[in-house]
Amino acid sequence: MEGTWRQxxxxxxxxxxxxxxxxxxxxxxxxxxxxGIVFRTVAADHAMEAMFMAEQTGELLSAVTxxxxxxxxxxxxxxxxxxxxxxxxxxSLTVVRMLPVALALAGTGMRRVTVGFLGWFGPRGLASIVFxxxxxxxTDLPERSLMLRVVIWTVALSVYAHGLTADPGAARxxxxxxxxxxxxxxxxxxxxxxEQRARRGPA
Numbered sequence: 001m002e003g004t005w006r007q008x009x010x011x012x013x014x015x016x017x018x019x020x021x022x023x024x025x026x027x028x029x030x031x032x033x034x035x036g037i038v039f040r041t042v043a044a045d046h047a048m049e050a051m052f053m054a055e056q057t058g059e060l061l062s063a064v065t066x067x068x069x070x071x072x073x074x075x076x077x078x079x080x081x082x083x084x085x086x087x088x089x090x091x092s093l094t095v096v097r098m099l100p101v102a103l104a105l106a107g108t109g110m111r112r113v114t115v116g117f118l119g120w121f122g123p124r125g126l127a128s129i130v131f132x133x134x135x136x137x138x139t140d141l142p143e144r145s146l147m148l149r150v151v152i153w154t155v156a157l158s159v160y161a162h163g164l165t166a167d168p169g170a171a172r173x174x175x176x177x178x179x180x181x182x183x184x185x186x187x188x189x190x191x192x193x194x195e196q197r198a199r200r201g202p203a
Contacts, residue, residue: 006043006050011057013039062126069129069155077152089154093161097122109188117173121162128155
């Protein structure tokens with residue numbers, strides 16, 4: 001198969017899986033995830049070469065999601081912020097977010113600065129927007145409006161906090177890493193990792 005069609009297949013496969021599963025009353029997300037596993041198995045060595053269009057499409061859809069989030073959801077929530085929601089949003093981006101990362105990295109030998117960097121910049125908030133919208137559409141929970149406000153303010157805080165600290169945080173971490181060049185051989189942060197994907201255009 002030509003490279004162009006491989007690019008299209010990589011996008012069409014999860015969309016088809018999601019559509020069929022949703023029509024049958026199943027979980028579209030689980031279906032798309034499973035389709036990705038099958039696609040990697042069937043396409044074998046060509047799977048990574050076919051991911052360029054899918055990655056670009058994913059980035060575009062992520063940008064559109066955040067655009068709609070700011071334009072549609074954030075505005076009505078601006079006047080509904082109170083101290084409990086603000087406190088949870090802060091806790092969600094610190095303790096709730098960073099502690100699991102620290103526990104996951106326990107025993108790896110990673111330095112504290114690395115654990116802190118990964119905990120702060122690691123998990124992202126896009127999934128929270130998707131899941132809360134599913135919650136609103138598929139359930140009749142009495143506290144849906146409160147959950148929506150909590151997610152909106154948590155994601156909004158994440159966008160600004162992580163956006164403003166991304167450049168200085170990355171620069172500071174890079175400076176720390178280069179300053180400890182004499183210890184690189186003993187640092188888990190310096191262990192090479194295998195390349196997972198080929199970032200190149202269609203053949």
